[in-house]
Amino acid sequence: MSPMNSCRLLPAILLLPLASCPSTMQDPIQTVRSGVFGQAPSGEDIHWYELRNSSGMIACVHNWGATLYELHVPSAIGRTADVVLGFDDMDGYLSEDNQYFGCTAGRYANRIAKGRFSIDAKTYQLAINNDPNHLHGGEHGLDKVIWTAAVASPSSVRFSYTSPDGEEGYPGEVSIVVTYTLTDTNALVIEYEAETSAPTHLNLTHHSYFNLSGAGSGTVLDHELQLFASRYTPTDGTLIPTGEMKPIASTPLDFRTLKPLRRGAEALAASAALGIDHNFIIEGTQGAMRTAAYLHDPASRRSMTVNSTEPGLQVYTGNFLSGQTGKSGQVYPQRSAVCLETQHFPDTPNQPNFPTTLLLPGDTYTQHTEYRFAW
Numbered sequence: 001m002s003p004m005n006s007c008r009l010l011p012a013i014l015l016l017p018l019a020s021c022p023s024t025m026q027d028p029i030q031t032v033r034s035g036v037f038g039q040a041p042s043g044e045d046i047h048w049y050e051l052r053n054s055s056g057m058i059a060c061v062h063n064w065g066a067t068l069y070e071l072h073v074p075s076a077i078g079r080t081a082d083v084v085l086g087f088d089d090m091d092g093y094l095s096e097d098n099q100y101f102g103c104t105a106g107r108y109a110n111r112i113a114k115g116r117f118s119i120d121a122k123t124y125q126l127a128i129n130n131d132p133n134h135l136h137g138g139e140h141g142l143d144k145v146i147w148t149a150a151v152a153s154p155s156s157v158r159f160s161y162t163s164p165d166g167e168e169g170y171p172g173e174v175s176i177v178v179t180y181t182l183t184d185t186n187a188l189v190i191e192y193e194a195e196t197s198a199p200t201h202l203n204l205t206h207h208s209y210f211n212l213s214g215a216g217s218g219t220v221l222d223h224e225l226q227l228f229a230s231r232y233t234p235t236d237g238t239l240i241p242t243g244e245m246k247p248i249a250s251t252p253l254d255f256r257t258l259k260p261l262r263r264g265a266e267a268l269a270a271s272a273a274l275g276i277d278h279n280f281i282i283e284g285t286q287g288a289m290r291t292a293a294y295l296h297d298p299a300s301r302r303s304m305t306v307n308s309t310e311p312g313l314q315v316y317t318g319n320f321l322s323g324q325t326g327k328s329g330q331v332y333p334q335r336s337a338v339c340l341e342t343q344h345f346p347d348t349p350n351q352p353n354f355p356t357t358l359l360l361p362g363d364t365y366t367q368h369t370e371y372r373f374a375w
């Protein structure tokens with residue numbers, strides 16, 4: 001099947017009112033199309049929302065896991081392509097094949113050693129869902145809950161979720177807002193805000209798998225990556241940081257200049273990570289918006305720049321993808337996409353030298369990340 005170029009092919013009758021929309025509408029918010037994506041296990045409807053910009057980009061999100069499931073990007077030399085992995089329906093999102101595709105990961109994105117941390121001498125035990133560690137918030141992390149969605153502007157959708165005190169073992173009731181905006185300058189902007197009722201650890205990220213040639217079009221080994229980082233946090237055999245912060249110079253992780261992902265992914269294929277699956281320390285000041293990464297696909301000539309306020313960037317070359325079937329029957333083999341996850345460092349709750357992830361009542365967690373495209 002050819003890419004749909006929109007979130008859902010609506011019956012013509014539903015498209016008519018949109019096609020006849022005057023350019024100056026009374027209620028501009030109506031320009032965001034939406035509909036039912038499917039049903040959650042509870043039977044509740046999950047809704048999709050479509051954001052479009054003036055240069056032909058389309059982003060489709062739904063409120064199961066506050067997930068980006070399509071991102072259509074034009075090309076100077078070919079057709080528009082959907083550059084993120086995902087599924088067409090809820091069956092896919094609820095299946096084992098769903099390796100956090102496009103979701104909002106948390107409460108703690110990435111790993112916590114043995115699922116354990118202490119705050120004020122009290123120890124909290126979280127689910128061990130990535131033996132022997134805790135990964136991406138547990139069995140039912142933020143990727144597996146229904147978020148409340150609202151159209152926030154003609155170009156943005158806001159997702160809200162209140163995680164109850166004790167959910168997945170984490171202390172504090174945490175209220176989270178994630179806003180996706182598609183700008184006319186070709187950036188998908190993701191803004192996060194959260195507050196807690198009790199001291200807790202919070203680390204949120206966006207988990208899209210990108211393939212700039214188009215999802216399902218083979219590996220990303222020839223995509224070129226440049227990282228604005230000169231150090232990383234080495235890990236043990238279970239991908240938990242040793243606590244060190246080491247230079248990437250003279251390692252297969254040295255992406256300080258633009259080079260094919262192949263160089264790192266193949267050199268590390270025999271390691272525990274099976275490829276690149278490492279946290280890089282983004283240069284500059286945490287909290288200030290700065291460039292973390294630049295990804296370029298020579299085949300399609302599309303590129304993506306990642307800017308963020310976060311201190312770390314997990315680069316993951318889809319090493320655990322297993323050939324699952326995604327949207328429109330596409331197949332997603334190992335290394336057929338790359339995740340560029342802006343976040344705090346893995347296992348920070350147990351690592352005194354890492355920038356803290358402790359969130360206190362009265363404080364506001366914020367993160368601002370953007371994926372900016374060019375073609």
Ligand code: GAL
Nearest residue numbers: 099100135277314316320341
């Ligand atoms: C990534 C993580 C990988 C893997 C993946 C999900 O964020 O770095 O190790 O767990 O998520 O399959």
